[in-house]
Amino acid sequence: MKCSAPPAVRGRPREFDPDVALAAALRVFWTRGYEGASMAELTEAMGITKPSLYACFGNKEALFRKALDLYERDKLAYVGAALEAPTARGVAERLLRGALATHCGTSDPHGCLGVISTVACTNEVESIRAHVAARRASSEAALVERFKRASAEGDLPEGIDPAAMASCVTTVLQGLSVKAQDCACRSELEGAVDSFLSIWPSR
Amino acid sequence: MKCSAPPAVRGRPREFDPDVALAAALRVFWTRGYEGASMAELTEAMGITKPSLYACFGNKEALFRKALDLYERDKLAYVGAALEAPTARGVAERLLRGALATHCGTSDPHGCLGVISTVACTNEVESIRAHVAARRASSEAALVERFKRASAEGDLPEGIDPAAMASCVTTVLQGLSVKAQDCACRSELEGAVDSFLSIWPSR
DNA sequence: GAACCTATATACCGCTCGGTATGAAATGCT
């Protein structure tokens, strides 16, 4: 088997890099939401024409799903890393600070693409909502497991229900995403995060 | 001056009740968001035709603003009432429980119309975002003042910044609105609220 | 070079969007 080196493509070679184009599409979806992003805006940002987009990515929904994959892989990596913090409080702090950095930074659009998609998508694109909801559910389930472990390790006070506490943390995370979209000032959100962490129950 | 009793309207009388129609429009906006609500869906839900809608309410944006007024008057009354609770914790609890009842009930659409409008509105309808943001800002400012008073009264621990704590509470509120839209199960959100209140700093 | 394959560019499709012109129907005023 010698199928490597030059991919040996037949026909005219593609003039754009799909990864670069997908990253550009992600920024548009992140800024406008799924329905707010028009094909015209997408193609312009990606620097390609509509037939090229459809040939390479399928259709708008398939493009969005690929963008969502990229988003979770690149921008939501902090979530997985946060779960490995040694204490429950450390997990919460990494999650909240990571959300602050990701959704309220200077180089990327503000807010969370998942939240935007969940809140904004209506009518026909319910499949996207379901897709995003499923991912979030699995992410929250992992946090619940992590907090159950923390509870067993005596890392959370006995009166605290791990699952409810995980739900509380994700609630704050999603609230931060909403506020990041219109407040624009990171300092206020940092205050909210600091407050939440300051009332975190000590073991 | 005898200008009362019969309004003495000239011309063909209107065949629908604007208040009822506006309430129906509110439900549509609440469910679909501003951009997701089409004029066809609105007119059908309101039981009137498009010319009647435009004659009575102006245009889609004006209709939305009137619906937003109705929403805040009818559905967000608990916010003002919450501020009159005797303690800061009581204020927070009334706000959170009120949000739960309003955004996660059985008779109304789930989620918060303000959050939906902020997150979903893109492009041209930025004026609506600004309008909603201004209202939320004034609401949050009132909460900050209330917490400052609580702090002065020794109702909040000294290490807690009232403004940051207010921001934290509104963050949770908005997070609840997001979760209410896709989780559907109120019990989980009650757990999040209970957790938050259970870690509330005692004076 | 010829055959073949694939990406590009342009123009176009049907559809839905928010918004409106037009004429008929229903009331109060005189």
Added chain:
DNA sequence: AGCATTTCATACCGAGCGGTATATAGGTTC
């Protein structure tokens, strides 16, 4: 009765939407 005025119902408007047909340009393989 007849007129003025306002609402109602139907049909329509231009614009933008997601998606595509067609033809040309740019490559590899033989």
